[in-house]
Amino acid sequence: xxxxxxxxxxxxxxxxxxxxxxxxxxxxxxxxxxxxxxxxxxxxxxxxxxxxxxxxxxxxxxxxxxxxxxxxxxxxxxxxxxxxxxxxxxxxxxxxxxxxxxxxxxxxxxxxxxxxxxxxxxxxxxxxxxxxxxxxxxxxxxxxxxxxxxxxxxxxxxxxxxxxxxxxxxxxxxxxxxxxxxxxxxxxxxxxxxxxxxxxxxxxxxxxxxxxxxxxxxxxxxxxxxxxxxxxxxxxxxxxxxxxxxxxxxxxxxxxxxxxxxxxxxxxxxxxxxxxxxxxxxxxxxxxxxxxxxxxxxxxxxxxxxxxxxxxxxxxxxxxxxxxxxxxxxxxxxxxxxxxxxxxxxxxxxxxxxxxxxxxxxxxxxxxxxxxxxxxxxxxxxxxxxxxxxxxxxxxxxxxxxxxxxxxxxxxxxxxxxxxxxxxxxxxxxxxxxxxxxx
Amino acid sequence: xxxxxxxxxxxxxxxxxxxxxxxxxxxxxxxxxxxxxxxxxxxxxxxxxxxxxxxxxxxxxxxxxxxxxxxxxxxxxxxxxxxxxxxxxxxxxxxxxxxxxxxxxxxxxxxx
Numbered sequence: 249x250x251x252x253x254x255x256x257x258x259x260x261x262x263x264x265x266x267x268x269x270x271x272x273x274x275x276x277x278x279x280x281x282x283x284x285x286x287x288x289x290x291x292x293x294x295x296x297x298x299x300x301x302x303x304x305x306x307x308x309x310x311x312x313x314x315x316x317x318x319x320x321x322x323x324x325x326x327x328x329x330x331x332x333x334x335x336x337x338x339x340x341x342x343x344x345x346x347x348x349x350x351x352x353x354x355x356x357x358x359x360x361x362x363x364x365x366x367x368x369x370x371x372x373x374x375x376x377x378x379x380x381x382x383x384x385x386x387x388x389x390x391x392x393x394x395x396x397x398x399x400x401x402x403x404x405x406x407x408x409x410x411x412x413x414x415x416x417x418x419x420x421x422x423x424x425x426x427x428x429x430x431x432x433x434x435x436x437x438x439x440x441x442x443x444x445x446x447x448x449x450x451x452x453x454x455x456x457x458x459x460x461x462x463x464x465x466x467x468x469x470x471x472x473x474x475x476x477x478x479x480x481x482x483x484x485x486x487x488x489x490x491x492x493x494x495x496x497x498x499x500x501x502x503x504x505x506x507x508x509x510x511x512x513x514x515x516x517x518x519x520x521x522x523x524x525x526x527x528x529x530x531x532x533x534x535x536x537x538x539x540x541x542x543x544x545x546x547x548x549x550x551x552x553x554x555x556x557x558x559x560x561x562x563x564x565x566x567x568x569x570x571x572x573x574x575x576x577x578x579x580x581x582x583x584x585x586x587x588x589x590x591x592x593x594x595x596x597x598x599x600x601x602x603x604x605x606x607x608x609x610x611x612x613x614x615x616x617x618x619x620x621x622x623x624x625x626x627x628x629x630x631x632x633x634x635x636x637x638x639x640x641x642x643x644x645x646x647x648x649x650x651x652x653x654x655x656x657x658x659x660x661x662x663x664x665x666x667x668x669x670x671x672x673x674x675x676x677x678x679x680x681x682x683x684x685x686x687x
Numbered sequence: 688x689x690x691x692x693x694x695x696x697x698x699x700x701x702x703x704x705x706x707x708x709x710x711x712x713x714x715x716x717x718x719x720x721x722x723x724x725x726x727x728x729x730x731x732x733x734x735x736x737x738x739x740x741x742x743x744x745x746x747x748x749x750x751x752x753x754x755x756x757x758x759x760x761x762x763x764x765x766x767x768x769x770x771x772x773x774x775x776x777x778x779x780x781x782x783x784x785x786x787x788x789x790x791x792x793x794x795x796x797x798x799x
Contacts, residue, residue: 443736446733446736446738446740448733448738506735507732507733507734507735508732511733511734513734514734550735553734553735554735554736557735557736
């Protein structure tokens, strides 16, 4: 047991946990004021649903000994084996690794919620999250994150047989959330009035707060994925800040040129685009590679956002354009910029004398992850829609999903609209301490 | 008594208020409103999409004054709020039948 690495991984897990509430603010600020609580709740419920599934058997299915490289087993179900240490040389407890991986599963599910913004019913969403975790996330996590001999003797096909490189989740997290979000947006349909009516973010300080929390947590996400506190983790930290910083600059410069002004919304989106782009590559490229990846992410993702108006799908909060597109970008650029000088477990890309071999592997991983996520998410969303119904009524969508689904509104604009309590619990007392008399 | 209602550009509020104070107008009610006149809305580009903004933000100022000063008040508002560009707003007057000060019960011009 390596106590230093264990402390590092537990701390990183807590950092990644903070990304989900951060995402709740990031997305909550982007919707209209009548939908902000529902938007935040769609993230918060992922902490509930995914965590329970994960400890009961989800982790084991994702990381247990592999069946044909496709899925794990149930040998770690319940996560009660406190004394087990994972294989390899990181020397951390299995439970620490399981918690680190749990936070990835939670935030990925929360990312998908953006595609159903302002129009989904709450419990059907929770049901979708449960199904999606088991049938979409867990297989993908197994394919790319389960290394031979780390938890199970054999792991997933993408990481071990194919040899694709994905340091922190370009496939299982980013491409997955983008492709799943696209499927969900298509099944659930556009928001009423989109794209004719402007649906601008109602609270940009919340968006920036959320982006800040995500940015902070992302150091646990990327650098923590080294699973040991050493030079690979430090390099991932450097590449993470480099790419995200570069993306902010390139996004704002392009936005100023195209739309006339650099927006705070653009800055927040840009940081996330850069972080997504570097996620798969952060442990395999050096600072120069990170700079190029970040600059490209800020340009390509911004142009991708404009596509949804032409293609006609309501990717409400741009998970497809940012996470999907930057995830693909980062995965493919590994094929060009990877260098084993920063990580002996990595490879050399085209620009470092490695030829086209790695790029080919990256392409296969991108296509497989996108196809699996899109197809299964489409089927699951369709199933939820066909059985319990996914969408709120037209009336609720106009009046606001917060009040209809949660009996709450975020901002008490009209406190005069309620004129007193009409029913109280038995034996309730009024403000003077006397039992209230019937009026 | 006359109710003078003015719809003006938000940035003109300070000048209008100062002009009315110089005329001895002792109170006013101000609200933020949205609307359009011949100016219509305008288009904005945000996050790659072009939006038509139908309703433009304006400020509505309401003051009740004695019959004798109503014209002067209207002129003062018009002068203070005019930029000469489209969208400067409108001012109109309405006769007011009665008025009561809630605290004292005073009526008519005493209540102004």
